[in-house]
Amino acid sequence: MDLVSYFQTIVPLSPTAQDALEALITTRSYRKNDIIQEIGSTCRTLYIVKSGCARIFYWKDGNDITEHFSFPQELIVRAESLFTGKPTSKGIQAITDTELYAIDSLALFKLYDQHHDIERLFRILFEQEYVNTIKRIESLQFHTAKERYLELLKSTQYVQHIPLKYIASYLGITQVSLSRIRADLS
């Protein structure tokens, strides 16, 4: 499905809003492991996954930490930079070969002024992200690592394409620990 059509399922958009938004959307392709946005940069582009999957990651004490995975139709944005205009110590990387829809953030924010419905659309999209993030906190706060792993497995078939080391840090545990959990399960 076309991206603007998908947006229409969330908020009805006026024809001019549709056109204005359409004009901003480009498609970009990345190979497995490509860096999509560099660590330390400022977010100036919103992405939505068209195909493949990608992750938000950062370095902490010499370890590569995965903070977030995105799969088709999902946003992938370093929100703490997008909303503050400040650089972030996080980056975005393609996990598999990946196609993304890209939207320039400054151009989008200009559209907010002219098109109330576009601002509303992205308000709602980010509200949904916010709710997902709250659920993630529940999970990190009071589920065991094993429970969190099983939850992730259920969430999407794409998990099988993701290297374990990425999954381990996403779950907040070491690779060794995840390996033990997997050994226990079989």
Next chain:
Amino acid sequence: MDLVSYFQTIVPLSPTAQDALEALITTRSYRKNDIIQEIGSTCRTLYIVKSGCARIFYWKDGNDITEHFSFPQELIVRAESLFTGKPTSKGIQAITDTELYAIDSLALFKLYDQHHDIERLFRILFEQEYVNTIKRIESLQFHTAKERYLELLKSTQYVQHIPLKYIASYLGITQVSLSRIRADLS
């Protein structure tokens, strides 16, 4: 400071928007430990703390878990219910004697249609909440319990009024474990 004046520091509001918003804001007082919103209810009111502090909490396996603390000038809202219209297994409780600004959510959403600037104001307020939540994930994902406790201590002086059992579950550890951490620090 008056709440609408505070809002103006975030987004300029037209005089009619100011009046419309002002008309929605009421003040409510609660005594320590009062339940502000019941577990299982649907969120129909946004609150902003005027004085005191409050928490969002839920029950998990017979344990009372604190998910969030709010202090003066901060929002306290069960977002997963506000944005979905569905009931939530979370509640809101006053930790100390507390005064809240209250805004009816359905009335607010109606104002969104008439006042682009009001929708923008709350878009930005919730974007800020979203960013805070992302920071919380970083903290839960890769800081030790001791680091998370020290971080919380730094964040606000109000922490001293909060019972340890609430703090422990907020940090994702048991009360006993938090007690040990405190013993280590002195």
Next chain:
DNA sequence: GAAAACATTTTACAAATGATAAATAATCAG
């Protein structure tokens, strides 16, 4: 296809945290 690079599992031991119960300390209601 073989060497090199990278990913995952296993092992052994240390440290952190959980569970339970009991001991103290602090707060509240009459």
Next chain:
DNA sequence: CTGATTATTTATCATTTGTAAAATGTTTTC
């Protein structure tokens, strides 16, 4: 004020997770 209730600390032991290093498995590159 005093007993009752609630909150916090301490102790013990079990479990989970971390760290480091080595072994094994898989993928990539030439």
